[in-house]
Amino acid sequence: MEEPTLRMRKLKVIFPSGRGIIRAVEGVDIDIEKGECVALVGESGCGKSVTSRSIMKLIDSPPALTRVDELYFGGKDIKDFSESEMRKVRGKEMAMIFQDAMEALNPVITCGKQIAEIFLRHHDMDKKEARRETVKALELVGVPEPASRAKNYPHELSGGMRQRVLLAMAFACMPKLILADEPTTSLDVTIQAQVLNELRNLQKSHDVSLLLVTHDLSVVSNLADKVYVMYSGKIVEKASLRQLFEKPHHPYSIGLLNSVPKLSDEESGFEQIPGTVPHPMRKPEGCYFHPRCNHATEKCKKEMPPLSAINDESEVRCWHPRNMEREEAMT
């Protein structure tokens, strides 16, 4: 079997602060195969963005402290890579798509120049070649009139176009792995669908691996092959897309799926998970989810369950995994 694009073991990220320690990520393992799309799902503040940025080593230390047992990327051990070694990987072999293109693009530099920077940095190109490649990159992600769009400043473009500029930046060097952090959250629904389509086509046709960080399950169902559900800094369920949507095992995953409104239950509205995510400085003892769980027992209040395999396609971190078909498959 081919080497995985990413193999990460026991990522831990903590943020010490004056009032205590925030344990943002507590031992997360992630595997991404070549050309695979893996989704990392969870509520705001569960540590999913920190996880994706840590893979690229973009978390500043200080203030954060990061530990990882294993970090293999594209056959290389990048665990101990220095900042300058990482700079050669970033943008070239590993790229990132950020959530809000308005914030993620420099307002005083034209979009074209911001893309061209990548070619100038990672390839032996002069400015003229870089400009030509930039136009090609914009064309690739479906920007109409790419040559003249390249001369525009970010604020002169529409939200969808700006997001495509970010896609163009990510795909510029055809990296092995793209980390997409809520890539379409800031867009309205129709544009969202277009950009996601573009992202999926490019990812599949160029065999690029994708880590999709999102809280939007409809995005997940469109793109992902495998899903990691994250809660309060830990992976609580890891399953194939089909398995998760048809037969989720962790009460939290079930809650997440049920909180998506469906046409069929117009009368009942949609269910929600009671309570809120625990404050990262005051996580409960035992299973972090037990205060919000209907099935919690004494054991759940005392001991954190391990992530254990239930079948070939899923692993779950629960003492009492649910085992029932959901009434209908989600689409």
Added chain:
Amino acid sequence: MKKGYVIKRILYSVFILFVVTTLNFFIPRIGVDDPAERYYPPQGNMSDAEYEVIKQLTREEYGFDVSTPEQYLNYLGDVAQGDFGTSFRSGNPAVTGLIADRLPWTLTLSATTLVLGLIGGILFGVFAATKRGRWQDTTLLNMSTIMTALPAFFIALILSFYLGFEFEIFPAYTNPNLVGDFSFSLDGLQMLARNAALPIISMSFGSIIGYAQTTRNAVIAVTNEDYIVTARAKGLPQRSIRYKHTLRNSLLPIVTSLGFSIGGLLGGQVVIEQIFNWHGMGTLFLEANEMNDYPLMMAIMLLLSAFTILAILVTDLVYVLLDPRVTVGEKR
């Protein structure tokens, strides 16, 4: 769009200048019944009849024999032609000539202070921002607190005493022969530099620290922006991130503060020039003030306002060059 903005901005500045000129004409006239009495105060040994004659002559000479609106129009016309009337120091020299004589000396000080302040301030500010929270940064913060409490004239007095009198490193006050002896030769420039050293140093302290603080805050604010993370995620080297992505965005608040600080710089310089007896507009203004030399005072005030208006205009135009987002109607 951009061109329209520039023209609009220039017209606006001209309008403000007109308003300032109008105020400059009317404010000195508040509470003055008869300007002739200000120009020519009554003398002890003069009869009332004689004084009346003299007052009438004075009015005619200075143009007070016509109605106020007429005087105002005459004033606007004269100012537009660069004629600020005659001073009434002995010999009645033209105000324009007096100012032209002093202006280069004043600008030498202000321009040097400004350039030193900007270069020193930006370098120090960027440095402090990269050492955020460490002692270099804390030093800047403390210095900036101290400088807020220490006016430039106080620093000037201290420097004048220690560097001037005690250790005799620089002249404690300007050599009275400087103006007469100055020439554009090596010796002349050296003499100028030695004499200008203390006034410039006293003013630069505050300037450097002020711009450093603005720069430091701007750089830190920009460093936390998402597009800096994007730049890092592209694998750009530190140097390119700092100069291409961070500094250019950080310059915006610096440019803004620059335009507004020029008025303060010129105002503060009046006192500094007096302390070092510098042959500039500041001393000229204080001399005019002592002698109730209205035409001269009015001209200097107008010129200071004009400089400030010009500085703010230039600031706004530079801003357009630096920030593509600025357009008519949606500024900042």
